[in-house]
Amino acid sequence: MAQALILQVVKSYKLNDLFQRVILTGPGLERLPENSGGLHIKLFFKRAGQQQLLLPRLLKNRHRQVRDEQPESNPPEQLSAELKPISRTYSIRHYDRDSNLLRVDFVLHADPGVACAWATAAREGDQVGLAGPGPMRLCNPAARKFLLIGDASSLPAIMAVIDQLPLQAEVQVIMELPKGYQPFIDCRRQSNISWHWLEQTFTPETTVLPLIKSLALPLAETCVAIASEHKTVLCLRQYFRCESIAKEYLYCVPYWRHRQNEETYHDQRHQVMDS
Numbered sequence: 001m002a003q004a005l006i007l008q009v010v011k012s013y014k015l016n017d018l019f020q021r022v023i024l025t026g027p028g029l030e031r032l033p034e035n036s037g038g039l040h041i042k043l044f045f046k047r048a049g050q051q052q053l054l055l056p057r058l059l060k061n062r063h064r065q066v067r068d069e070q071p072e073s074n075p076p077e078q079l080s081a082e083l084k085p086i087s088r089t090y091s092i093r094h095y096d097r098d099s100n101l102l103r104v105d106f107v108l109h110a111d112p113g114v115a116c117a118w119a120t121a122a123r124e125g126d127q128v129g130l131a132g133p134g135p136m137r138l139c140n141p142a143a144r145k146f147l148l149i150g151d152a153s154s155l156p157a158i159m160a161v162i163d164q165l166p167l168q169a170e171v172q173v174i175m176e177l178p179k180g181y182q183p184f185i186d187c188r189r190q191s192n193i194s195w196h197w198l199e200q201t202f203t204p205e206t207t208v209l210p211l212i213k214s215l216a217l218p219l220a221e222t223c224v225a226i227a228s229e230h231k232t233v234l235c236l237r238q239y240f241r242c243e244s245i246a247k248e249y250l251y252c253v254p255y256w257r258h259r260q261n262e263e264t265y266h267d268q269r270h271q272v273m274d275s
């Protein structure tokens with residue numbers, strides 16, 4: 001993975017009660033590929049009380065912790081655990097190369113962690129670190145039909161993906177939102193798309209699964225992407241595997257876990273992805 005960058009906040013504002021949009025810029029950001037919407041990035045945040053943002057140096061999947069300005073030829077000692085930045089995974093909602101502006105949409109969830117709190121308070125000039133993007137897209141573009149299943153955390157990535165799908169593709173979206181929140185659609189596509197909104201109850205077997213079955217989609221030609229809370233991803237992945245959907249038509253990524261923060265969940269997520 002390429003060296004992490006330091007970015008500055010250009011603007012931060014509430015899109016609605018559920019999302020804070022933060023616009024970022026900085027030197028080196030131009031390395032983002034065209035159409036990078038939907039790809040994931042790592043964001044790095046200062047620890048409480050820290051004056052300076054310290055970034056990890058990323059070498060072939062190994063993380064060596066260095067001060068950003070340290071020259072390559074003089075690798076410093078590793079940062080202690082107290083100095084390592086806090087890392088969270090987010091999605092590129094949109095990147096415009098001409099203006100070098102990156103849009104990231106943060107869910108304002110009920111139990112704000114470091115990332116959510118940072119976004120809420122972000123002001124022009126604040127710094128954040130960025131690594132990535134990662135290579136994985138949420139969809140197989142060869143499919144003719146798409147079923148995209150997510151929640152607020154994946155809505156930015158899903159809308160970015162929808163904007164890139166061929167117009168003739170048929171798209172169904174199942175989106176779970178916390179109780180009391182209104183549907184929110186911010187993508188260009190108007191035709192060949194159906195949105196299904198559900199209240200997020202963490203009981204996918206009685207909510208999302210019956211809805212999926214009722215759609216009776218032809219799985220041989222449908223690409224299914226599930227990007228949501230841990231339990232939902234596991235439940236639905238199990239269902240689609242039993243339905244013998246082709247491996248290259250099934251994308252399953254747990255984005256977070258109810259009642260766990262990223263520190264306690266991180267390793268489990270990788271176990272789920274590996275299994």
Ligand SMILES: Cc1cc2nc3c(=O)[nH]c(=O)nc-3n(C[C@H](O)[C@H](O)[C@H](O)COP(=O)(O)OP(=O)(O)OC[C@H]3O[C@@H](n4cnc5c(N)ncnc54)[C@H](O)[C@@H]3O)c2cc1C
Nearest residue numbers: 040090091106107109113114115116153255259260261262
């Ligand atoms: C590939 C990928 C892409 C992602 N893209 C985005 C994105 O574009 N926008 C985005 O907002 N999130 C995105 N996420 C999810 C985000 O990384 C997590 O929600 C993260 O835990 C938020 O960090 P935090 O510091 O705010 O909360 P944490 O410190 O991790 O958690 C604090 C508390 O909040 C709860 N919590 C965490 N996330 C949520 C949530 N989404 N809804 C309700 N409660 C939650 C936790 O269970 C915990 O109780 C993505 C995750 C992955 C893996």
